[in-house]
Amino acid sequence: MEEIESYEFTWVGKKAAAAEAFMPVTKTLRPCPEESVDWDNTQNLYIEGDNLDALKLLQEEYLNKVKMIYIDPPYNTGNDFVYRDDFRMTKEEWNEKTGAKSEKRKRLSRNSFDYGRFHSAWCSMIYPRLLLARELLTDDGAIFISIDDNELDNLKKICNEVFGESNFVCNFIWNTKKAAQGMATANMVVANHEYVLVYAKEISNFRFNGVERDENNGFSNPDNDPRGLWKRQYLQRLGQGLPVRTITDPATGNTFSFETPYTQEKLERWIEEGRIIFPADPSKYPARKEFLSEYAHKQQLVTSLGLFATKATTEKLYALFDGEKIFNNPKPDTLIKFLVDQGTAAGDVVLDFFSGSATTAHAVMQLNAEDNGNRRFIMVQLDEQCDPNSKAFKAGYTTISEIGKERIRRAGAMIKQSLAPNASPLDVGFQVYKIGDNG
Numbered sequence: 001m002e003e004i005e006s007y008e009f010t011w012v013g014k015k016a017a018a019a020e021a022f023m024p025v026t027k028t029l030r031p032c033p034e035e036s037v038d039w040d041n042t043q044n045l046y047i048e049g050d051n052l053d054a055l056k057l058l059q060e061e062y063l064n065k066v067k068m069i070y071i072d073p074p075y076n077t078g079n080d081f082v083y084r085d086d087f088r089m090t091k092e093e094w095n096e097k098t099g100a101k102s103e104k105r106k107r108l109s110r111n112s113f114d115y116g117r118f119h120s121a122w123c124s125m126i127y128p129r130l131l132l133a134r135e136l137l138t139d140d141g142a143i144f145i146s147i148d149d150n151e152l153d154n155l156k157k158i159c160n161e162v163f164g165e166s167n168f169v170c171n172f173i174w175n176t177k178k179a180a181q182g183m184a185t186a187n188m189v190v191a192n193h194e195y196v197l198v199y200a201k202e203i204s205n206f207r208f209n210g211v212e213r214d215e216n217n218g219f220s221n222p223d224n225d226p227r228g229l230w231k232r233q234y235l236q237r238l239g240q241g242l243p244v245r246t247i248t249d250p251a252t253g254n255t256f257s258f259e260t261p262y263t264q265e266k267l268e269r270w271i272e273e274g275r276i277i278f279p280a281d282p283s284k285y286p287a288r289k290e291f292l293s294e295y296a297h298k299q300q301l302v303t304s305l306g307l308f309a310t311k312a313t314t315e316k317l318y319a320l321f322d323g324e325k326i327f328n329n330p331k332p333d334t335l336i337k338f339l340v341d342q343g344t345a346a347g348d349v350v351l352d353f354f355s356g357s358a359t360t361a362h363a364v365m366q367l368n369a370e371d372n373g374n375r376r377f378i379m380v381q382l383d384e385q386c387d388p389n390s391k392a393f394k395a396g397y398t399t400i401s402e403i404g405k406e407r408i409r410r411a412g413a414m415i416k417q418s419l420a421p422n423a424s425p426l427d428v429g430f431q432v433y434k435i436g437d438n439g
């Protein structure tokens with residue numbers, strides 16, 4: 001029988017990975033007040049364990065309740081940092097799983113066969129987690145995923161399947177450094193950017209908050225208008241088949257005719273209010289004064305976010321830990337704060353289920369301190385052992401979750417200290433739960 005082809009992204013192990021998402025969880029959350037901060041009053045959570053279990057355990061209480069998910073999964077670079085970042089199968093594992101496909105097929109496809117070994121396990125890791133994560137998002141929520149070129153194309157295809165291609169919002173690019181550093185690469189190019197892929201649960205319900213306009217951006221007050229800073233906006237829109245209106249300068253009696261979307265009534269009202277600037281030359285066009293005070297619209301974002309230097313970020317984190325080099329390449333807290341600011345409002349829940357050194361918790365607390373918000377965070381982190389040769393291990397941190405919890409304690413205390421005496425109370429506490437076996 002002829003095989004029916006379909007448009008689908010697949011890899012070795014996909015079916016089993018999907019099944020993992022739907023397997024019932026046999027684990028439970030054990031409260032750990034002794035490692036928590038302000039247990040009785042805090043709304044923030046820190047969950048220690050595998051995020052696949054955590055995402056299942058969160059379904060009951062947080063179904064449709066999370067406004068923003070930010071994750072920074074391992075990028076599958078093949079390097080191991082403090083945590084595992086190599087999802088390659090060995091040749092033996094690969095041959096066993098694929099039944100070592102024919103030599104002919106190998107020869108015909110230059111890439112996909114052997115490369116499958118590098119990418120399949122990563123795809124199988126992220127896929128069930130995204131399936132579960134989607135369920136937690138509010139109807140106007142979105143997921144933000146940090147990634148680099150190693151898995152961007154696979155991640156995008158998986159997200160298209162899980163969230164729907166129509167729910168793709170954008171792919172932000174940000175720069176990790178200004179210039180090439182260190183030894184030259186073989187082909188004389190070095191990547192200095194990463195991505196943040198954004199998908200909405202439902203595109204028509206999601207929008208970013210937008211950025212404040214730069215007050216001086218084109219606004220001035222050359223005529224000392226008591227209404228304050230203003231800028232010139234043209235009234236005419238030529239060549240679009242719009243109606244032609246005629247207005248008269250009350251001072252000179254000159255008339256001006258032009259195609260415009262504005263009604264005659266509106267133009268007359270603007271003249272009465274002294275908002276129209278008439279040129280002395282009747283062959284030119286009048287313009288409208290737009291006042292900054294009435295300029296309510298925020299500016300749209302652009303997808304190129306600029307520089308968030310990772311080196312400076314790492315140094316800031318070391319300083320928080322009294323100079324101990326406990327975690328290399330955390331995400332810039334300023335970048336995450338920007339994203340949280342764009343994706344949430346006061347009271348929203350922010351989830352990070354690959355939380356590492358807990359940059360997201362730090363960013364949420366900092367943003368709340370700055371805008372009097374009361375966003376809540378949920379961090380999930382595997383109790384992954386730190387490499388015994390790592391600086392973190394030598395400084396006394398045996399697991400990454402220990403680093404994460406200590407970061408929140410230290411960052412919370414620091415942020416609280418910087419608050420004005422009359423500032424509203426800030427939740428820098430968190431309840432720790434550990435995922436354990438039932439019973």
Ligand SMILES: C[S@@+](CC[C@H](N)C(=O)[O-])C[C@H]1O[C@@H](n2cnc3c(N)ncnc32)[C@H](O)[C@@H]1O
Pocket residue numbers: 049050051052072073074075083084327329330331332353354355356357358359360380381382384400
């Ligand atoms: C790239 S790091 C995140 C770094 C983080 N954004 C920061 O700024 O510190 C990925 C983290 O995910 C954790 N991780 C990997 N697999 C996990 C799993 N199955 N469950 C929970 N955490 C996991 C790793 O231990 C690592 O700390």
